[in-house]
Amino acid sequence: MHTTKEMPKTDHRENITESVERGKALWEDNNCIGCHTLIGEGAYFAPELGNVFYRRGAGNHETFKAFMNGWMKAQPLRIPGRRQMPQFNLNDQEIDDLADFLKFTAEMDVNSWPPNIEG
Numbered sequence: 001m002h003t004t005k006e007m008p009k010t011d012h013r014e015n016i017t018e019s020v021e022r023g024k025a026l027w028e029d030n031n032c033i034g035c036h037t038l039i040g041e042g043a044y045f046a047p048e049l050g051n052v053f054y055r056r057g058a059g060n061h062e063t064f065k066a067f068m069n070g071w072m073k074a075q076p077l078r079i080p081g082r083r084q085m086p087q088f089n090l091n092d093q094e095i096d097d098l099a100d101f102l103k104f105t106a107e108m109d110v111n112s113w114p115p116n117i118e119g
Contacts, residue, residue, distance in 0.1 A: 010109035023101025048119030053106035068099040
């Protein structure tokens with residue numbers, strides 16, 4: 001009942017674009033949830049990404065896309081003692097699509113999740 005009556009009021013599905021759809025497909029195809037959580041769902045190996053748009057992009061779309069482009073291309077960081085994110089070899093359009101998907105998820109009303117800016 002909640003899914004059909006309440007979620008349409010808070011998930012902002014009217015903001016789903018083709019780019020958001022492609023980004024979600026990349027999220028699924030690359031099993032990002034196998035390491036990360038998104039709105040509290042997924043693995044707890046890597047950071048929560050439900051608010052990464054605000055955490056690393058300060059709520060600015062172009063800033064966030066630039067961050068994502070640099071971050072994704074720099075992987076793996078090979079910092080001793082740190083978990084390593086693989087290199088997925090995404091092209092610029094795919095990185096932008098993934099950024100658009102993460103922006104979309106950050107703008108959903110998810111009852112103040114995560115509880116702090118660092119996820």
